[in-house]
Amino acid sequence: MGIHSVGTSDAALVRRVRTGDTGAYADLVARYRDRLGRYALHMLGNREDAEEVLQDAFVRAYRSLARCDDPERFGAWLYGILVNRCRTGGARAARRARRFVHDPAALETAPLAGPDGRAEWDDTVRWALARLPTESREAFLLKHVEELEYEDMARLTGAGISALKMRVKRAREQLQAMLKEAERV
Amino acid sequence: MFDPVDDLIERIARHLQRPVQIDPALDGRVMREITALPTPGGATALGRAWRWLRRRHQLTLTPLGGLAAAAALAVVVFLSRMDRTPSPAPRAESRAFQFVLVAPRATRISLVGDFNDWDATRTPMRRAGSEALWTAVVPLAPGRYHYAFLVDGSRWLADPSAPVARDEDYGAPSSVVTVGAGGGDS
Amino acid sequence: MTRAFIHTAVPLLAAMLVAGRAAAQQIDPRLERLDAATRPAVLALVDSARRDLLPTEPLVQRALEGATKRASGDVIVAAVRRLAVDLGHARQALGSTASPAELSAGAAALHAGASQTTLAELRHVRGEPLIVPLAVLADLVASGVPVDSAAAAVLSLARRARDADLVEFRRAVERDIALGAPPAAATAAAATAQSVDVNAGARQQRPGRP
Numbered sequence: 001m002g003i004h005s006v007g008t009s010d011a012a013l014v015r016r017v018r019t020g021d022t023g024a025y026a027d028l029v030a031r032y033r034d035r036l037g038r039y040a041l042h043m044l045g046n047r048e049d050a051e052e053v054l055q056d057a058f059v060r061a062y063r064s065l066a067r068c069d070d071p072e073r074f075g076a077w078l079y080g081i082l083v084n085r086c087r088t089g090g091a092r093a094a095r096r097a098r099r100f101v102h103d104p105a106a107l108e109t110a111p112l113a114g115p116d117g118r119a120e121w122d123d124t125v126r127w128a129l130a131r132l133p134t135e136s137r138e139a140f141l142l143k144h145v146e147e148l149e150y151e152d153m154a155r156l157t158g159a160g161i162s163a164l165k166m167r168v169k170r171a172r173e174q175l176q177a178m179l180k181e182a183e184r185v
Numbered sequence: 186m187f188d189p190v191d192d193l194i195e196r197i198a199r200h201l202q203r204p205v206q207i208d209p210a211l212d213g214r215v216m217r218e219i220t221a222l223p224t225p226g227g228a229t230a231l232g233r234a235w236r237w238l239r240r241r242h243q244l245t246l247t248p249l250g251g252l253a254a255a256a257a258l259a260v261v262v263f264l265s266r267m268d269r270t271p272s273p274a275p276r277a278e279s280r281a282f283q284f285v286l287v288a289p290r291a292t293r294i295s296l297v298g299d300f301n302d303w304d305a306t307r308t309p310m311r312r313a314g315s316e317a318l319w320t321a322v323v324p325l326a327p328g329r330y331h332y333a334f335l336v337d338g339s340r341w342l343a344d345p346s347a348p349v350a351r352d353e354d355y356g357a358p359s360s361v362v363t364v365g366a367g368g369g370d371s
Numbered sequence: 372m373t374r375a376f377i378h379t380a381v382p383l384l385a386a387m388l389v390a391g392r393a394a395a396q397q398i399d400p401r402l403e404r405l406d407a408a409t410r411p412a413v414l415a416l417v418d419s420a421r422r423d424l425l426p427t428e429p430l431v432q433r434a435l436e437g438a439t440k441r442a443s444g445d446v447i448v449a450a451v452r453r454l455a456v457d458l459g460h461a462r463q464a465l466g467s468t469a470s471p472a473e474l475s476a477g478a479a480a481l482h483a484g485a486s487q488t489t490l491a492e493l494r495h496v497r498g499e500p501l502i503v504p505l506a507v508l509a510d511l512v513a514s515g516v517p518v519d520s521a522a523a524a525v526l527s528l529a530r531r532a533r534d535a536d537l538v539e540f541r542r543a544v545e546r547d548i549a550l551g552a553p554p555a556a557a558t559a560a561a562a563t564a565q566s567v568d569v570n571a572g573a574r575q576q577r578p579g580r581p
Contacts, residue, residue, distance in 0.1 A: 331436065348541070363476065
């Protein structure tokens, strides 16, 4: 799918949206959909929840666009909204999983019971990531996958830098412990 | 120096950094939701003032200044209580709704429904920003409307992001949009 | 004097009656799109609805939809007739003060299989404009939810839920059905969850922190 205004800056698009050009918001959505969707997918573990949370984040961002003080950093600002929505989305997904224990679709996407036997690397990584505590998974993804600085992570999450460093360290240790066995197979 | 833990984490990170394709239909769903919302507008002077007000400030006040402020507040409270005229209930009125369809291979699309007499010439959709995104804006008063997209003059398409309009009569798929008395859509 | 009065008033009255009837039967130019065989039957149904003080616009739109979709005349007439009957039943259930929009939504719910009793109960528990609750009921059934389950869920929520809550409830059910949940179970679960949220107060909708 082509994007006509690929050369137009985020700030310019935000300004157009604020004057009533909702079509410009479609460009922003298209621009950030996959990038933010990657974080939501890894954070929540399945596509349906990730898309729901992503859609919610885009709508909330539109609603509060007047509060985006620095339109040049629209992406980072939107990211903060998404991180917050992923926390709520994760809780909702957990409630739903408890309701439909016989849902075959849910069982197909559930983490593996354990790293015994041969497993594809993708399945293994997803399994390990899903087993991390939420805060550790969030910190790991922001640091190592999205490659943010700790100062930016602190702004997005509201957590202190020391706490974030501890969460990343714990995540690394847990992933290493879980995947050490899987690597041997 | 080779650090096996770093190497493993690096492999995981590289794996998770692979591009992810989210369903482009999400764009249409987002746009459909935001059309019911007011234009967000810019950071107004009022907004900046509000944020200034919410921040902590240190204020020094003399006793006389304090008394004057209290008196002014009492006047404001007294005057506000004098005006008790209830405002009239708002009338139901039309609001603009934007319909969105993602159809990268279409050459022309019409929005057709109860709101335009099912006239396929009345509301042609236009491309909005991207090759695949088609939109049209229609004013809708509270009510329930059947509609569908007519693609390239011959193919009827229901709105994938809207409820289905149950219809055993005409065969072609349709969707439903409901506008409540408060103006929200479903 | 009396004869003069009769010679003046009676023709005048007759002319007024004829003019009134002609106005009622004035052809909606939009219905020119129907073929010559179909138009009179649809016009008769529209006139009948008008005399019964039912909204006629939904009937006209139903006919126009059929014309645009190239349905045959008898299919169009049957569809319009069915809608007219549903509108009448909706008015019986919702009361004579029901708005045209409520009657349309009510007709959709009846067409989906809801009973007049359900509509009357909905009016009783909620009172205010019922467009959205009725639409949610019809949409749930269209999604495959058994009508009894849909009716029970909407009635249980209608007392306290706002229109936006009912819309959210419908979306939650459709999402769960898409994920493979049985429609009735999805409806019951979403109604329970929504009921908890409604009872706890409206959810705060705050934007994320930048």
